[in-house]
Amino acid sequence: MTSPDSFSLAGEHTLLLIDDDIELTDMLKTYLEGAGYNISVANDGESGLAMATASDHIDLILLDVMMPKMDGFDVLKKLRVSHYTPVLMLTARGDDYDRILGLELGADDYLxxxxxxxELLxxxxxxxxxxxxxTSGRSQxxxxxxxxxxxxxxxxxxxxKTPVILTGTEFSILQLLMLNAGQLVTKQDISQKVMGRxxxxxDRGIDMHVSNIRKKLSAVCKTDTIRTIRGSGYMLIRAV
Known part of the structure; x- marks a missing residue:
């Protein structure tokens, strides 16, 4: 998205699956290839990070949290230094800490x-x-x-004129807020129009993404441009 990395938006997509569960990765590889995706697999964090940073042709990373050598959080932290490839974190059910930390570190979504x-598909x-x-229609x-x-x-x-580097999800949320500047954008609207559900x-995912956008913008602009409408959603202020 907003980085030197390029993503193919049509045709076949290449996914990198990083998970130490070999049986699961074999099963998911077969399933996702059947759905038309090209799948690469790494069964530990170190090799997964190496594969993710060595190629400019990976369109999405499916990243497990608990892995040997390097856990998913460390992989994501190191990846985000130079690459903004979309990342879907695979977290332990019911572990809110994992989900929140993953989003804080720049994950686009979690499952x-x-x-x-x-559901994964x-x-x-x-x-x-x-x-x-x-990159299409009115949003162009x-x-x-x-x-x-x-x-x-x-x-x-x-x-x-100072660049602000956002993940793909953060970019889409900011874009939605800017298209509706001065108006309330509900969390439900953001979830449906950006997350697709x-x-x-x-679910604190939207809150975490907006918090990340705020931090990145405030590092350049000292005035908070996003107003929280308690219990409803967010509004981008027109004039700063």
Whole structure:
């Protein structure tokens, strides 16, 4: 997205699956290849990170948390230094800490284990659909609001000509807020239009993504441009 990395938005996609469960990765590889994806597999964090950073042709990473040599959080932290390839974290069911930390470190989405294969496929398709929508139709226009400049065609964000590096999900959320500047955008709208699913009760994913956007913007612009409408959603302030 907003980095030197390029993502193919049409045709076959290449996925990197990083998980130490060999039986699971073999099963998922067969299933996802049957769905039309090219799949590469790494069974530990170190080799997964090496594969992720060595190639510019990986469109999405499926990343487990608990792994030998290097856990998923360390992989993600090191990956985000130079690469903004979309990452779908595979977390332990019911472990909110894993989910929140993954999103704080720059994951685009998470899916608790054990999961249904169809749910995994739906999450993958939603991420790619989000990438396609962000560069097409009405969303193609360049946006300037409150000193923030977002270019959909170049997939870049700048504040006072200073680049702000966002993940794909963060980019799409900011784009939605800018398209509706001065108006309330509910969490339900963000979840459906950006994440591609209904907002679930107690899901803090949207809050974490917005928090990350705020931190990155505030590092350049000292005024908080995103207002929280308690219990409802968010609003991007027009004038700063």
């Amino acid at each position: 608790p284990k054990p999961f249904n294969h169809r 739906a999450r993958i398709k939603a991420i790619f659909r989000r990438l396609e929508l962000s 226009q360049d946006l300037v609001v409150g000193g923030i400049c977002l270019s959909a065609s170049r997939q870049t964000v700048e504040v006072d 209904k907002l679930m009760a107690f």
